[in-house]
Amino acid sequence: MRVVTGQEMKEIDAAAIAGGLPGTALMEAAGAAAAKAAVAMLGADPERRRVVILCGTGNNGGDGLVAARYLLNRKIGVQVFLAAAPDRYKGDAARFYAALRDMAGCAVAVAPGVDALHQALSGADLIIDAMLGTGIRGAPGEPYNSWIRMVNALKAAGRAVLSLDIPSGVEADTGAVPGEAVRADTTITFALPKLGLLLYPGAAYTGRLEVADIGIPYSWLESWDGGGESLMRRLITAEEIASLLRRRPANAHKGHFGKVAVVAGSQGMAGAAELTVTAALRGGAGLVTWVGPASLWPVMATKLTEATTSGLAEDAAAPGCLGTAAVPAVIELMAACDVLALGPGLGRRPATLSFVREVCAAVGKPIVVDADALYALPAERSVLAAERRKKEAPWVLTPHPGEAAHLLGQSIAEVEKDRVGAALALARGYRCIAVLKGVPTLVADAEGRYLFLNSTGNPGMATGGSGDCLTGLVAAFLAQGMAPLKAAEAAVYFHGRAGDLAAEQKGITGLTAGDIAAYLPAAIKTVWE
Numbered sequence: 221m222r223v224v225t226g227q228e229m230k231e232i233d234a235a236a237i238a239g240g241l242p243g244t245a246l247m248e249a250a251g252a253a254a255a256k257a258a259v260a261m262l263g264a265d266p267e268r269r270r271v272v273i274l275c276g277t278g279n280n281g282g283d284g285l286v287a288a289r290y291l292l293n294r295k296i297g298v299q300v301f302l303a304a305a306p307d308r309y310k311g312d313a314a315r316f317y318a319a320l321r322d323m324a325g326c327a328v329a330v331a332p333g334v335d336a337l338h339q340a341l342s343g344a345d346l347i348i349d350a351m352l353g354t355g356i357r358g359a360p361g362e363p364y365n366s367w368i369r370m371v372n373a374l375k376a377a378g379r380a381v382l383s384l385d386i387p388s389g390v391e392a393d394t395g396a397v398p399g400e401a402v403r404a405d406t407t408i409t410f411a412l413p414k415l416g417l418l419l420y421p422g423a424a425y426t427g428r429l430e431v432a433d434i435g436i437p438y439s440w441l442e443s444w445d446g447g448g449e450s451l452m453r454r455l456i457t458a459e460e461i462a463s464l465l466r467r468r469p470a471n472a473h474k475g476h477f478g479k480v481a482v483v484a485g486s487q488g489m490a491g492a493a494e495l496t497v498t499a500a501l502r503g504g505a506g507l508v509t510w511v512g513p514a515s516l517w518p519v520m521a522t523k524l525t526e527a528t529t530s531g532l533a534e535d536a537a538a539p540g541c542l543g544t545a546a547v548p549a550v551i552e553l554m555a556a557c558d559v560l561a562l563g564p565g566l567g568r569r570p571a572t573l574s575f576v577r578e579v580c581a582a583v584g585k586p587i588v589v590d591a592d593a594l595y596a597l598p599a600e601r602s603v604l605a606a607e608r609r610k611k612e613a614p615w616v617l618t619p620h621p622g623e624a625a626h627l628l629g630q631s632i633a634e635v636e637k638d639r640v641g642a643a644l645a646l647a648r649g650y651r652c653i654a655v656l657k658g659v660p661t662l663v664a665d666a667e668g669r670y671l672f673l674n675s676t677g678n679p680g681m682a683t684g685g686s687g688d689c690l691t692g693l694v695a696a697f698l699a700q701g702m703a704p705l706k707a708a709e710a711a712v713y714f715h716g717r718a719g720d721l722a723a724e725q726k727g728i729t730g731l732t733a734g735d736i737a738a739y740l741p742a743a744i745k746t747v748w749e
Contacts, residue, residue: 221412221413221431221455221457221459221460222412222454223412223413223414223415223453223454223455223673224413224414224415224453225414225415225416226354226355226386226392226414226416228444228450229392230354231444232411232412232436232440232441233246236436236437236440239440241436243311243312244312244315244316245435246410246436247279247283247286247312247313247316248286248316249410249433249434249435250286250384250385250410250432250434251282251283251284251285251286251287251289251290251316252286252287253408253410253434254283254284254286254350254382254408254432255287255290255291257382257408257430257432258271258287258291258346259296261346261380261382261405261406262345262346269297269346270296270299270343270346271291271296271298271344271345271346271347272298272300272341272346272347272348273285273287273288273298273299273300273301273347273348273350274301274303274347274348274349274350274371275300275301275303275350276303276350276351276352276364277302277303277304277309277310277313278313278352278353278355279313279353280350280351280352280353280354280385280388281302281303281309281313281351282309282311282312282316282317283350283384283385283410284300284348284350285300285320285350287348287384288320289316289320289323292320292323292325292326299327299340299344300326300327300329301328301329301330301331301332301337301340302328302329302330302331303331303351303363303364303367305330305331306321306330331363334366334370337367337370341370341371341374342379344374344379345379346379346382347371347374347375347379347380348381348382348383349371349381349384349387349388349402349404351367351368351388352364352388353384353385353386354385354386354392354414356388356389356391356392357391358398358399359389359398359400360388360389360400360401364388364389364400365399365400368388368400368401368402371402372402372403375403381402381403381404381406381427382404382405382407382408383406383407383426383427384407384408385407385408385409385410385414386414386416386417386422386426387402387403387404387407387422387425387426388401388402389401389402389425390417390422390425390426391416392415393415393416394415394416394419394422395417395418395419395420395421396421397421397422397425401422402425403424403425404425404426404427405427405428406427406428406429406430407426407427407428407429408430408431408432409429409430409432410434411434411441412431412441413429413431413455415640417429418455418660418673419639419660423659423660451668451669451670451671452669452670452671453671453672453673454670454671454672454673455672455673456663456672456673456675456709456713457713458713458746458747460709460713461709461713461714461747462747465748466700466701473506474506475506476506477504477505477506477700478505478506478558478559478696478698478699478700478701479505479507479509479557479558479699480505480507480508480509480557480558480559480560480561480692480696480698481508481509481511481550481553481554481557481561482497482508482509482510482527482560482561482692483511483512483542483550483560483561483562483563483579484496484497484510484512484561484564484565484566484688485510485512485513485516485520485564485565486512486513486516486540486566486567487515487516487539487540487541489564489565490516490519490520490523490565491565491685492565492591493510493512493516493520493688494523494524495564495685495692495733495734495737496564496688496689496691496692496695497510498524498689498692499690499691499692499736499737499740500561500693500696500699501526501527501696502693502696502737502738502740502741503692503693503695503697503711503740504697505695505696505699505700506699507527507528508526508527508692509527509528509530509553509557510524510527510529511529511530511550511553512531513531513532513534513540513542514532514533514534515534515540516540517529517530517531530549532546532549532550533545533546533549534546535569535571535572535575538567538571540567541566541571541572542566543571543572543574543575544571544574544575544578546575547575547578547579547582550579551579554583554585557585558585558586558698559586559587559695560583560585560586560588560695561590561694561695562576562579562580562587562588562590562593563576563590563593563594563691564590564591564687564688564691565592566592566593567592568592568595572596573595573599576593576596576597577597577604580597580608581607583613584611584612584613585613586614586615586704587608587615587616588615588616588618588691588694588695588698589616589617589618590617590618590687590688590690590691591687591691594617594619594623594627595623597617597627597650598626598627601627601650604650605649605651606651608651608652614704615650616653616654616694616698616704616707616708617646617650617653617655618655618657618687618690618691620657620658620687621635621639621642621656621657621658624642624643624656627649628646628649630642639656639662640662642656643664643671644664644668644671645668646664647664647666647667647668648667651666653665653666653704653705653708655690655712659677660673660674660675661673661674661677661712661715661716663709665705670705672708674712674713676712676713676714676715676716676717676720677716677719677720678716678719678723678728679728680719680723680727680728680730680731681716681719681731681736683731683732683733685732685734686715689715689718689733689736689737689740690711690712690715692737693711693715694707694708696711697710697711714743714744714747715736715740717746717747718736718737718738718739718740718742718743719735719739720743721739721742721743721746722736722738722739
């Protein structure tokens, strides 16, 4: 599903209107969808409930006015509060105010006093926020600032809140909240999800997100290119991922599903290697081989009963760690493997970082680079990126924000302030598929033209080893023949879905990376088996 900024949605609306869809039809459909969502939130016997709708002077307010009409037709008690005098409402919003004004049972008040508004909101079963839409920039002014504070106080006291298109006060393009913003229980957004609903802090105000069809043809939504220069953003959903998967033939054997080599682990970090290998196996790779320091081999051979294992010569100056002496053995191994997963638990000794750089330059197969291995890359970024492209061998980098900061030469705060910009900078700077872990996890293509936002996952996944599972899963999908960008999309979706399934069964607190790995087959089953 496509994700847009507020300005892009405005341009899509304009193109739809120019193409023959009246603006009134779009607003009518949006209001009708909002009313349907409101009825669902009211629960049993909605006719016995009371709804208060707060309407701003723009199109968002117009959507609220249409919703009021549909709710009144359902015999639901509705009070509408306008932020300004009726003559301040223009265009379609003015037309729908006129249609509502004379309806029986409709109570409309203009710029009410604080006491009157508080009394009305306190008696409501549902508050509908139709104040400020996707065009807002900066902190809300009055009366919206005061209204938002009142809505949030009453939400904290138990009132349900529905926001139309976007919670008032959240910026649609960035998710920034420069002042007060409504904390919605549900946000129903129209036609397409807006970027600010998915990025934090805005996502924390969104509540449950619904996307309503308002009649713009799907082909128009997908084909609009904003003049040919827009970044294409998509929300990774089950529907998007289902098309990437292929059923296994009845006569399948392990050779059909690829061979993954996992170079991971060092003294004290065997668990990272085990999780990466396990995730690659549970993600469907046919054969997985662990490769690491020889001193870890007895432990890994015991842990990994479903994988093959190979211990390599260690660095003389750093026992328990790999150094450049191990490079030839890795190159030889990769002649028989399809994908290399490199980095979890390797350590950051200078010799190990040199080993990583030499392997990335020499191996002409897809590589997934994570964790400690990422710290080797900035020193030779341009050289390594050029070598990967020369070999036509893609690589996927999977940093968390701290690792991304190191790769970009930024602070963690800078990365977190503009996660979209950071993901695109990683992809373009390293000519890689960039997977920026976090909430939401972002995937960018090597040209920086496509950005994917994940829709799965939960706070229980904030635990050591979670990223190691993701590394193995990306490698598994690459080994099974997925294109690198698609493998990354599928991996982040199923990684989060496995975490969600684990949380449903075990709870969020105490969730482990091993739980995520264990639920990967079940996560994949939810989409296609």
